[in-house]
Every structure is written in C-alpha cells, then in structure tokens.
Amino acid sequence: MNESNFLPRWVSIGLIPFINLLLAFFVSGIVIFFIGENPLQAILVMIKGAFYYPGSIGYTLYYTTNFIFAGLAVALAFHAKLFNIGGEGQAYVGGLGVGLVCLALDQSINSFLVTILAVCGSAIFGAFWGVIPGYLQAKRGSHIVITTIMFNFIAASLMVYLLVNVIIEPGQMSPETRDFSEGVGLVQIHKLANYFGISIAVSPFNISFFIALIVSFGFWILVWRTKFGYEVRSLGHSETAAKYAGIDVSRTIVLVMAISGGLAGLVAINELLGVHNKLLLGFTAGYGFTGIAVALMGRNHPIGIFLSSLLFGALYQGGTELDFEFSSITREMVLLIQGLIILFSGALAYMMNPFVEKIYYNYFKEPKNA
Amino acid sequence: MLEMFQICISLLDSTIRIATPLIFCAMAGIFSERSGIIDIGLEGKMLLSAFVAASVTFLTGSPWIGLFSAVVASGFASVIHGFACITNKGDQVISGLAINILASGLTITVGIALFSRGGQTPSLGSDQRFMPIDFPFQSLINNIPLFGDLYSDVISGHNILVYLSLLAVFVTYYMVFKTSFGLRLRAVGEKPEAVDTAGISVIRMRYQAVIIAGMLCGLAGAYLSIAHGAGFGREMSAGKGYIALAAMIFGKWNPIPTLFACLLFGFLEALGNRLQGVELYIIGEVPVQFMQALPYILTVILLAGFIGKARAPGAIGVPYSKEG
Structure with missing residues (x-):
C-alpha cells in the first residue's frame, strides 16, 4: 500500500x-x-432508527462498544503489519473466560470482585486465543491470516462442544449457561440513571462503553507514547529495519497478538456482562469481522476507530429498523x-x-x- | 463383516458428495495463488454463485443456464478482486474478505427482494437439477457381491458436476504443470520480474488466473444449489470455501495432493456425521464438533511445519509494480 x-x-486522512x-x-x-x-428513504429510516426513537441512541452506543473493542484489536495488529482476522474467535473464547469466572465464583465471593475478575478473564482468554497464532507466526513461520481464520473455526467448534455438553444449564434445551448471580455484571446506563432519579429509555447500553473509551486512550498511549509502541510501528514499517535496530521481532509479534486478542476478548464483557448475563451460543454475531472494517475505515487510530464504530453502530441499529419499515x-x-x-x-x-x-x-x- | 462393508460404501459415497465443492474451490485457489494472488474469497464466490445458479434456474427452468450464469457471476466477482488487488495494488486479503461479506449480504438481500422467502430460493424440481447419472450395466454388475455396491454407489450414481470436479483436477494439473501457460503462471507467482523481463504481461497473467479461479468457484456454487441441493439457503456455503483453502495448503498448492486433501476432509466430515451418538470401543463417543474442527486443526499443525513444510508461492500477496 x-x-x-x-x-x-x-x-489523505x-x-x-x-x-x-x-x-x-x-x-x-x-x-x-x-x-x-427508494435509497434516500432507506437512509432516512436508518438514521431515525439509529438516533430518533426512544432508546435508539442507547442501542447504537451498545453496538458501538463492540466495534471499538474489535476495531482496536485489528488496528493494533495492523500497526505491526499483522492481519488478525481472528477477532471473532478471540471474542468468542473471551466469552468463555467471562463464563468460567462467573460460574466458578459468583456464588462464593463478592459480586463486584467477580465482575472485575470476569473482565480480566475475557481479556486473558482472548489473549490466549490470539497468542497461539502469534507464536506460530513468530517462531514457526505460519501465515497469520490463515492461522487466525482456522482459529475462528476451531473456536466455534470448541464453544459449541462446551456449551452443548459441558457448561450448559442442566435440564434445559438451548445451549447456554445458567444466569450469572444477581449483582454480577456491568450496569446498564438506564438503570444507573434511574438510580439517580433520571428517567431514560431502556437499552442495553452499559458501562462497557466507558471502559472502551478508556481502553482507546490506553491504546493511543501504548502505540504512540511507549517504547513498545515504537517497536510495534517500526516492525510494521520494515521488519528488516526493526531487526537491525535491535528489536526482538518474535517477541514483539507474540506480544502484539496477545494484546490484540485481549482487546477482541473484551467484546464479551459488553455482550455477556452488560446484556445477556450468561454465556450463550454465537453471541459474537460477526462483530469480530466488523472490527476489520472499523479499523480500515478508522485508519488504525483510536479517534478514527471511535468514529467508524459509531457509524457501524448506527448502521446496525438503523438496519434493524429496515425490517419494520x-x-x-x-x-x-x-x-x-x-x-x-x-x-x-x-x-x-x-x-x-x-x-x-x-x-x-x-x-x-x-x-x-x- | 458385510455390514461393515456397507458402512464403508456409504461413507465413501458421502465423502465424494462432500468433497466435490471443496475440489472445485481448491483448484480455484491453486490457479489464483500460483499466480501470486491470495484468494480468501473462495467462500464468497461459491455462495454468490450458488445463489445465482438457483435463482436463474428457477426463473428459466434450465439448470444449464443456471450453471452458466453462476460461472459468469463468480467470474465477475473475480474481476472485482483483480481490479482491487492487481490493478489498484490493494491488499489481497482485505479484498477477498470484502467479497465474502459482500456475498453474504447481497445474496440474502436480493434473495428476499426476488422471492420473499427470507433469503431462500424456491425449491427446484428434479427436472431443474443435475440429477444422479447411473452408469450402464448397473443391474448386471450389481449382482457381483461387494464390487456391485461399490460400482453403483461410489463410482456410479453421482451428478455430472461430481465427475466434472475430478476432471477439473486433471485439467488443472495438466494446465499448471504441462503447458507454457502453466509455466508462466507459476513464474508469475514466484518471480514476476522474470516473467515481465521475458515480455509477458504480469497483469494479464494474473487476471487470467483469477478469472479461471472464479469460474471454478462458480461450478462449486452451482453444485451446492442445483445439483447436490435443490435450491439456495442462506449462508449455504457454510465455511466450505475456507476448508477448500485449507485443503489447498494441505496439498501444498499441487492439484493431485490437494485432491486427496479434499477427499480426506470430506471423509472426516462424513465420518463425523456417522459417528454422531456412537459409542466407540475404548475412546467412547467422539464429539462431532471435534471432527468438524479437525481439518482446521490439521492445517494449523501443517502450517506450523510439524508435519512436512507447506511453502506458498514466492511472490504471493505482493502486488506487482514495474518500477519495483
């Protein structure tokens, strides 16, 4: 390019x-x-659906949250010239992290603590699913595009197996876990507003959105204000130059993929801790792939990613309105x-x-x- | 013993049925990637052409017109891919991915607009599909024990596209390794500068390669919707394009080994379906999800160099510019 x-x-930008x-x-x-x-009428319906109806902005921002996480994941890898198509699988496995932490601990310890551990769980599990392709690229020369595609499918099979056979709530048909205990999870904004006596429309918009904003800021610091970020960008510009500059290329690749996977894993906190309150089949619904579009449009910069996530959030929410109209x-x-x-x-x-x-x-x- | 044999026969039968679209797509991948163009878009092109085949066949009543349209549509998708990554030197993976997502959206959107059936096409009657062909002397040979079943279920009794896929393998082999076109194709994927120096247009060679790839994917799509199946369903390619990609890597970008990789992956799926709910001796029940994931796991292991080394064409993924 x-x-x-x-x-x-x-x-140019x-x-x-x-x-x-x-x-x-x-x-x-x-x-x-x-x-x-009529295309113009369709656009009008989508804009109304995304911003005008009560609760619609909440829905738009809820989708936006997913896309920020997924977009940052893809973008970080792009900075090192790695193409991580595996965001979908990493988010899915991140959900397993959330599920396992909650199922194991939510009966015994403080629910606030469980929530924090679950957030960490999503990032750690996502990172794990990203680090294997990273390691294989760095040490064994496997092409990361192919490996991450394969890992998406492997993740899908793994999750179906676990949800159908292992962590399903006993005695029910649909492949999902039991609900997490009351109090575990990330608060939805309309409930928070109610608590302060402000009434706003019900929507799945929750505080993961603000976590996403904080993470975006952290992303900026990491990529443009740290030694590691400098190494990542050098690697992205020229692997040979990076090597001569004394940068440990393999280590950088592995780390980038770990962080990238972790970011993708965070999609699970918005979906599972913010909305569903349990682990269920196919909750990632293609958000990981949308992250690629978001990163490309946002030119791998947090501000660009925020804006394109907002656009995609609006498209997703507005798109549901098309069905009705x-x-x-x-x-x-x-x-x-x-x-x-x-x-x-x-x-x-x-x-x-x-x-x-x-x-x-x-x-x-x-x-x-x- | 006889029962065991019957099971084997039916396994082989379904192996071939499952492997056919994989074979077409994997051959498509070989053409494209041998010329230096990564083709993640096999999946999307197959999906698109499955939709076009079913719709056109339903509207015209002729599966041949349906097949032709599918091949044209998929070839057109390849031209877009070529325009993006040959002419405009765009990223090949991104372009392929765009085609996959585009195909998902387009087939459902147009399907709903045309037929109002939630994205499905109306089902096709048997005169609108490519039906199984029975080879001659079936009743005669059927009387021979064992071989009779093999003949009538495994060798005979498939639709024309199944046989065409096998033909495609040998044609691919011949074209890639025994013709001057194939020599240029491989050279363009390894050292495009050399081909350019010899006065052959790299751009033209690569366009030819991706268009052939597109047409092969068209056959795969048509197989899904108007031969093996009787109509188009949403997302009916269901990851087969990616399995084909895996098979191509598994076959190290060579047609004959790739054929066997396709058959292996087809067999794994057939076996997985067969073993569902069956308690095996010692091992117990093998999860069907494990069998489904096995082609991907094997490909990852292969790519990591633990069982032989898969080496992609030298210039793959790199747009060619004369200035260098």
Whole structure:
C-alpha cells in the first residue's frame, strides 16, 4: 500500500476516506434502487432508527462498544503489519473466560470482585486465543491470516462442544449457561440513571462503553507514547529495519497478538456482562469481522476507530429498523454495506488518490517542485 | 463383516458428495495463488454463485443456464478482486474478505427482494437439477457381491458436476504443470520480474488466473444449489470455501495432493456425521464438533511445519509494480 506523499494531511486522512465511504454508500444505494425501493428513504429510516426513537441512541452506543473493542484489536495488529482476522474467535473464547469466572465464583465471593475478575478473564482468554497464532507466526513461520481464520473455526467448534455438553444449564434445551448471580455484571446506563432519579429509555447500553473509551486512550498511549509502541510501528514499517535496530521481532509479534486478542476478548464483557448475563451460543454475531472494517475505515487510530464504530453502530441499529419499515429490504442490507466499505476503504483505499491529486493540483495549488 | 462393508460404501459415497465443492474451490485457489494472488474469497464466490445458479434456474427452468450464469457471476466477482488487488495494488486479503461479506449480504438481500422467502430460493424440481447419472450395466454388475455396491454407489450414481470436479483436477494439473501457460503462471507467482523481463504481461497473467479461479468457484456454487441441493439457503456455503483453502495448503498448492486433501476432509466430515451418538470401543463417543474442527486443526499443525513444510508461492500477496 502506498500512501500518497503529495497530498496534504487533511486530504489523505480526511477527504479520501470520506470519498471512499460515499462510494460504498452510493453502490449500496444502487442495489436498493434495483430492488425497487427508494435509497434516500432507506437512509432516512436508518438514521431515525439509529438516533430518533426512544432508546435508539442507547442501542447504537451498545453496538458501538463492540466495534471499538474489535476495531482496536485489528488496528493494533495492523500497526505491526499483522492481519488478525481472528477477532471473532478471540471474542468468542473471551466469552468463555467471562463464563468460567462467573460460574466458578459468583456464588462464593463478592459480586463486584467477580465482575472485575470476569473482565480480566475475557481479556486473558482472548489473549490466549490470539497468542497461539502469534507464536506460530513468530517462531514457526505460519501465515497469520490463515492461522487466525482456522482459529475462528476451531473456536466455534470448541464453544459449541462446551456449551452443548459441558457448561450448559442442566435440564434445559438451548445451549447456554445458567444466569450469572444477581449483582454480577456491568450496569446498564438506564438503570444507573434511574438510580439517580433520571428517567431514560431502556437499552442495553452499559458501562462497557466507558471502559472502551478508556481502553482507546490506553491504546493511543501504548502505540504512540511507549517504547513498545515504537517497536510495534517500526516492525510494521520494515521488519528488516526493526531487526537491525535491535528489536526482538518474535517477541514483539507474540506480544502484539496477545494484546490484540485481549482487546477482541473484551467484546464479551459488553455482550455477556452488560446484556445477556450468561454465556450463550454465537453471541459474537460477526462483530469480530466488523472490527476489520472499523479499523480500515478508522485508519488504525483510536479517534478514527471511535468514529467508524459509531457509524457501524448506527448502521446496525438503523438496519434493524429496515425490517419494520420495508418488506423487501432487511438488516442484511447492512452486511452488504459493510462488505462495500471493506472493499472501498480497504482494498481500493488508494484508487482515488491519483484522481484527487490531479484535481487538487490543477485547481488549488501548483506542485512544489514538479 | 458385510455390514461393515456397507458402512464403508456409504461413507465413501458421502465423502465424494462432500468433497466435490471443496475440489472445485481448491483448484480455484491453486490457479489464483500460483499466480501470486491470495484468494480468501473462495467462500464468497461459491455462495454468490450458488445463489445465482438457483435463482436463474428457477426463473428459466434450465439448470444449464443456471450453471452458466453462476460461472459468469463468480467470474465477475473475480474481476472485482483483480481490479482491487492487481490493478489498484490493494491488499489481497482485505479484498477477498470484502467479497465474502459482500456475498453474504447481497445474496440474502436480493434473495428476499426476488422471492420473499427470507433469503431462500424456491425449491427446484428434479427436472431443474443435475440429477444422479447411473452408469450402464448397473443391474448386471450389481449382482457381483461387494464390487456391485461399490460400482453403483461410489463410482456410479453421482451428478455430472461430481465427475466434472475430478476432471477439473486433471485439467488443472495438466494446465499448471504441462503447458507454457502453466509455466508462466507459476513464474508469475514466484518471480514476476522474470516473467515481465521475458515480455509477458504480469497483469494479464494474473487476471487470467483469477478469472479461471472464479469460474471454478462458480461450478462449486452451482453444485451446492442445483445439483447436490435443490435450491439456495442462506449462508449455504457454510465455511466450505475456507476448508477448500485449507485443503489447498494441505496439498501444498499441487492439484493431485490437494485432491486427496479434499477427499480426506470430506471423509472426516462424513465420518463425523456417522459417528454422531456412537459409542466407540475404548475412546467412547467422539464429539462431532471435534471432527468438524479437525481439518482446521490439521492445517494449523501443517502450517506450523510439524508435519512436512507447506511453502506458498514466492511472490504471493505482493502486488506487482514495474518500477519495483
């Protein structure tokens, strides 16, 4: 990938990503048009669904939380030029960490302590699922893309096995654990507001969102303000240069994948501790994959990731509204938009560069030394 | 003993049925990756073409038109992949992933708009599908003990695409290793500069490779929806594209070993289904999830170099630019 050297920063990190996003929406609009619905009306329904109805902003922010964690996970790996497609599996296994901690301890010790341990559990289990592909890449030369894909499937099989055969609540059919005890979990904002006498609409929006913001800030510190972050970015720019600079490449890869997996694992706290209050099948619902789109759009920077998570949160929440308003378009439309965003903001990220460069220099500025 | 034999026969029968789409996709992967283009998008192209095959067949009544459309649609998806990562030098993994997610969204969205059945296509009658072909002299050979069953259940009695997939393996082998096209293809994946110096267009070679790959995925998709199955269901490719990818790596990017890897993975799935709820001697019941995960586990172990070494084509994943 070749970032343009000729354009000012605001064009290359602001305008071009925005044009790519517009292209993705434009193509989605064409699909809606061919289906026989009005694209503008669909957008209006989605915006209303995401922001206007009571509780809808809460839902949007609840989805946003998942995408921040998943996006940061992918982004950290990208900084080291590693492609972690395994966020989905790492989040899923992170959920196992939450589940095991809660099931083992919630009867015996203080529920606040259990919650904190469960949050750690999600990160540790997620990290474990990320560190194996990292280790295999660093020490055995396995391609991390392939290994993380395989680990997604292995995680899915493992979780089905455990949920159906081992940690299922006895005497029930659906593969999920018993509810965690009362008091264990992350408080939902509407309950917190009620406690202070403020009444807001019910939604699954919970304090994991604020944990996600804190983690985002930590991410920024880690990548741009620490020695480790410097090593990670050097490795991302050139492995050879990193080696000559005395950076332990294998160690950095393993650590990056551990932290990346841990970040993905945190998706589980929003879902399980914030909403479901038990471990259940398929709770990750593709959020790990959406994290890839989020990281690409957000250019691997916490602020960009926050904004693109918000966009995807709005798309997911707005997408559910499509089901109610239209007979022929459904929330799967969002999957289509997501695919197009990955295509235009990721694979075709620099398609528009030559075009924009031409316009920019023809109409705005003479090139410095042509 | 005879019962044991019957079980083996039916296992082999389902192995072949399960392996067919894997074989098409794995061959597709070989073409693409031998030219230096990573193809994570096998899954999406298969899903897309399964949908197109079923829809077009339902609308026209002809499975042949359905098959043709599936191949064209999947070839078109490959052109998008090529445009992104050959012409625009984009990231190949990201582009493939985009195609997979795009295919999931597009098939369901268009499916609901066209048929209003929650993303499924209407089921197809037997005259609208590729039905099993019975080989000649079946009744005669059937009388031979043991071999009769083998002949009628394992060798004969599959639809045309099953036989076509085996043909595809040999055609792939021939094209990749015995023609000048194949020599160039492999060279483009190992040392594109050398091919460029020889006056052959790297861009053109890679486009040809990904389009062939797309068309093969089209056959896999058509197999799922208008041959093996009788219509399209949401997410019906169900990770098969990734298993095919694993099989290709397992077969070290060579057609014949890859065929055996596909058959092995097909057999594991067939066996897993068979062993569901069966108590085995000493081991006890083998969890079906373990059998499902086994192809992925084996591939991870192989890639880590614990059983032989899988080496990808030298220039894989690297966009080619003349300036170097």
